[in-house]
Amino acid sequence: MANIIDGNKISQVIRNEIKEETERFKIDTGIVPGLAVMLVGDDPASKIYVKRKENACREVGFYSREYKLPAETDEKTVLSMIDELNRDPEIHGILVQLPLPGHIHSAHIIEAIDPAKDVDGFHPVNIGRLLTGRPCHMACTPKGIMELLDRSGIPIEGKEAVIVGRSNIVGKPLFLMLLARNATVTVCHTKTKDLAEVTRRADILVAAAGKAEMIRGEMVREGAVVIDVGINRLDDGRLVGDVAFSEASPRSSFITPVPGGVGPMTIAMLLRNTLDAARRSRKDP
Numbered sequence: 001m002a003n004i005i006d007g008n009k010i011s012q013v014i015r016n017e018i019k020e021e022t023e024r025f026k027i028d029t030g031i032v033p034g035l036a037v038m039l040v041g042d043d044p045a046s047k048i049y050v051k052r053k054e055n056a057c058r059e060v061g062f063y064s065r066e067y068k069l070p071a072e073t074d075e076k077t078v079l080s081m082i083d084e085l086n087r088d089p090e091i092h093g094i095l096v097q098l099p100l101p102g103h104i105h106s107a108h109i110i111e112a113i114d115p116a117k118d119v120d121g122f123h124p125v126n127i128g129r130l131l132t133g134r135p136c137h138m139a140c141t142p143k144g145i146m147e148l149l150d151r152s153g154i155p156i157e158g159k160e161a162v163i164v165g166r167s168n169i170v171g172k173p174l175f176l177m178l179l180a181r182n183a184t185v186t187v188c189h190t191k192t193k194d195l196a197e198v199t200r201r202a203d204i205l206v207a208a209a210g211k212a213e214m215i216r217g218e219m220v221r222e223g224a225v226v227i228d229v230g231i232n233r234l235d236d237g238r239l240v241g242d243v244a245f246s247e248a249s250p251r252s253s254f255i256t257p258v259p260g261g262v263g264p265m266t267i268a269m270l271l272r273n274t275l276d277a278a279r280r281s282r283k284d285p
Contacts, residue, residue: 002226002252003152010151011144011264018271019060025279026061033278034063035093035119035270036085040078040104041071046097053095056267062274063090075104079112086114092281093119093274116280119273121173130176136280137273142174144265145206145227146181152254154204154225157182162199164188164215164242165208170229174206195219207242217247226255229262 026032035057039050050066057064067081078096085094094117096109110118115125121139129136149156161183165171171187178185188198196219199205207215208229220226226249230242241258249255256262 002249002255005148005152005227005254005256005261007144007148007256007261007264010148011268013151014147014265014268015056015060015271018268018275022061022275025275029282031278031282032061032063032090033093033275034065034088034091035095035274036065036067036088036091038067038069038078038081038094038096040069040073040097041101043097043099046099050097053267053270056271057274060271060275062271065091071101073101073104075108078104078109082109082112086112086117089281091117092277093117093270095120095270117277119270119277121273122168127168127173130173130180133180137277138177138269139169139173140266140269140273141170141229141262142177143269143272145174145229145262146177147269148227148256148262148265149204149225154254156204159183159203160201161185161204161206162188162202163206163208164195164199165206165210165229167208170208174208178204209242211242212240213242213244215243215248217244217251220248220251222251223253224251226252227262228256228258231258231263 037050037053039046054064085091094113098106100106110122113123115123118126118137121137126137130138161178163171163174166187166189175185175187186198188195199219200221202221202224204225206227210230212232226243228241228243232240234240239259
C-alpha cells in the first residue's frame with residue numbers, strides 16, 4: 001500500500017515557516033506583505049477560495065484587501081482597478097480569481113497585472129522566465145506539487161514523469177518545472193494515443209485532466225508516485241480526484257489523496273509568492 005502524501009500537514013508546516021519569516025521581515029524592514037484579491041461575480045467555489053485566502057493571509061500576518069465586484073462589472077473597470085493596484089506600494093501581490101464572467105477576457109486581465117505582483121504566476125512574462133530558466137513567480141499549484149515531492153523525499157532527477165493534462169494553470173508550467181529538475185517529461189492530452197501505455201511508463205504520474213477517476217489502477221506502474229490534482233464532485237456528493245484512489249494506491253509507492261493532497265498547497269504557495277514579492281519590492285539591494 002502506498003505512502004499517503006499529506007498535503008494538509010505539509011502545507012501547514014510551510015505556512016508556519018512563512019509566518020515566522022514574515023514576522024522577521026516586518027521587524028527588519030517595516031514592510032507588511034500585502035495581497036489584493038479581486039472576485040468578479042458570485043461563483044460559489046470562487047467565494048470559498050477567496051475566503052480561504054483571506055484567512056490564510058491573516059494567519060501568517062499579511063495585509064489583505066478584497067474587492068468583490070458584481071458579475072456585470074465591465075472589463076474596463078477591472079483593468080482600471082488593476083492599474084491602481086499596480087501602483088499601490090502597500091500591495092505586493094494581485095490575484096484576480098478565475099473563472100471570470102464570460103464578457104471579461106481572462107487573458108487581458110492577467111496581462112494587465114504587473115509581473116512583479118503576479119503572485120498567481122500566470123503572466124506571460126513569468127511563464128517566459130520559467131521557460132528560460134530564470135523564474136520569478138511560478139504558478140501556485142505546480143509549484144505546490146514540486147514542494148510535495150521534495151518534502152516527501154521523492155527524487156526527480158533522471159525520473160520519467162508523465163502529466164495528464166496540458167492546462168496553462170497546471171500541466172504546462174509543471175512540465176517546465178520538472179524539466180528544470182532534470183526529469184524526462186511527457187505531457188498527455190485528449191489526442192494522446194493509448195494513454196495507458198504512456199502512463200505505465202511513469203515514475204511520477206500527475207493527473208490534472210479534470211475528469212473523475214480517469215486514471216485506473218491498470219494505468220499505474222508498480223511503485224510509481226501518483227499526484228492527483230483533480231477535484232470532482234460525483235452525483236452522490238462525494239469528492240474524488242482524477243485518479244481511482246482505491247485501485248491506484250496498492251500499486252503506488254506514494255500517492256496524494258483527494259481532498260487533502262495538492263489542494264492545500266496552492267494557497268501555501270500563493271503566500272510564499274506574496275512574501276517573495278514583498279522582499280523584491282524593497283528599493284535597497
